[in-house]
Amino acid sequence: MKTDRLRCSLLHLLPLAFILTTGCETPPAVPAAPPFTPVADVKELMEMVIDPAADVVWESVGAIITAEGTEEIFPKNDGEWATVxxxxxxxxxxxxxxxxxERAKGEGPWMIMSQALVESARIAFEAAEAKDADAIFMVGGDIYSACETCHVLYWYDEDGAIPSTGSATPPTTTSLILPEKVRASTQ
Incomplete structure (x- = not known):
């Protein structure tokens, strides 16, 4: 009888002993992140990656209205949808x-607008997967707002010109629809 009680007590202590001994182990070392070696600067990313990709999304849907009628523009086959x-x-x-x-410019509007680009482009990706031309059209405006707001804050000079060309007058920040976080940080 005593042996059975002792055996039963030891069996109850075994899980506790296991927990106590495994809790003392040091966690495995997390491998170091691989080195980050940027090849393009922000200007090159804009010119060679972002702008061409945005143009594909923006130009993939729309309508051309003429005296002869309306021509709806949208991807017409799987290949065109895959491109979008x-x-x-x-x-x-x-x-x-x-x-x-070094591309990041602080924690304020730059990050907010970059995140807005990620989110709106993610929605465009999902819309293209669903082959939803109307959704692509709608989110195209959100992509444009994220891009243009960032350009107004970080790219155009004080006269409203694009520094590389000296031309084009962008909208003012008050004429753009800005997320509340961005509006607050620019005032």
């Missing part, structure tokens, strides 16, 4: 690239 989908994904991941390393 791929470009939307390039845009989303490019927003992430803008938040890394």
């Amino acid at each position: 989908r791929n470009s939307a994904l390039v845009l989303a991941e490019s927003g992430n690239l803008l938040m890394l390393g």
Whole structure:
């Protein structure tokens, strides 16, 4: 009888002993992140990656209205939809690239607009996967707002010109629809 009680007591202590001994182990070391070696600067990313991808998304849907009638523009086959989908994904991941390393310009509006690009391009990617031209059209405006707001804050000079060309007058920040976080940080 005593032996059975002792055996039963030891069996109850065994899980506790296991928990206590495994809790003392040091966790495995987390491997160091691989080195981050950017190849393109922000200007090159914009010119060679972001702008071409945005143009594909923006130009993939719309309507041309003439005296002869209306021509609806939308992807017409799986290949065209794949091109829009791929470009939307390039845009989303490019927003992430803008938040890394020396490309990132602080924690304020730059990060908010980069995140807005990621999110709106993610929605465009999902819309392209669903072959939803109306959704692509609608989210195209959100992508444009994220891009243009960032350009107003970080790219155009004080006269409203694009520094590389001296031309084009962008809208003022008050004429753009800004997320509340961005509006507050620019005032």
